Amino acid sequence: KNQVEQSPQSLIILEGKNCTLQCNYTVSPFSNLRWYKQDTGRGPVSLTIMTFSENTKSNGRYTATLDADTKQSSLHITASQLSDSASYICVVSARNGGSQGNLIFGKGTKLSVKP
C-alpha cells in the first residue's frame, strides 16, 4: 500500500535554531517528492519538488534531501524564524504523468517556533 509517514508529529524549537523533519515513503513507482508548508487556516504552499535523480534542493532557508534507495526525505530548516511556525507536509507522486490523483499526502509535522 502506498503510504507516506512523517516524523515527528509535532516539534517545538527556539527561534534561531535549526531543525530537521523526516518523511519515509512506500510509494511505487516513484515519480517525485514534494514538501509543502501550510500555515494555520491557509492552503499549502509548495517549497520544493524533487525527482528521482535529485538528492538535494534548496529554497532559501529550507533544504530538502532525498534518498530514493532508502525511500527517505528530510526537510532542514536553518536559523528558524517565528514565521516558520506551520505544518510541513510531505507529498509523494506515485506515477509520472498528467494525473495529480496519484499524490499521496503525509499527515504533516506541526512546527512551533518560540521566541
Added chain:
Amino acid sequence: DAGVTQSPTHLIKTRGQQVTLRCSPKSGHDTVSWYQQALGQGPQFIFQYYEEEERQRGNFPDRFSGHQFPNYSSELNVNALLLGDSALYLCASSLEVGNSPLHFGNGTRLTVT
C-alpha cells in the same frame, strides 16, 4: 496575477443539507483538484477535473460531485451532509503535466451541525 480563490471561506450547514463550494484556478492553469482535510490530517484527494471532465476520483462516495466550467473554474457539491463531512475543503490548480506543482487556495471551512 491572482492565485487560486475559493468561496465561501466559511460555511455552516445542517446534517442532510446540500452544499456547493466554488473555486477559480490560478491564471493559466487548466486542471483543478479538490481535497478534503480533516483537522490534524493531510489532505485527502476527492477528484480532479480537466477539460470539463472528471478525470480521476479518490475514495469518496457519490454524494460528492463536481463540475468544471469552460473558464476552468470548478464547483464541489456535497449532498446529504453528514457530521463527518466537517472539514477544510481545498481546491488546487495546476497545469496538466506530471511534475507541475499544485497551487492551493486557502480553502472553505465547512462545519456540519
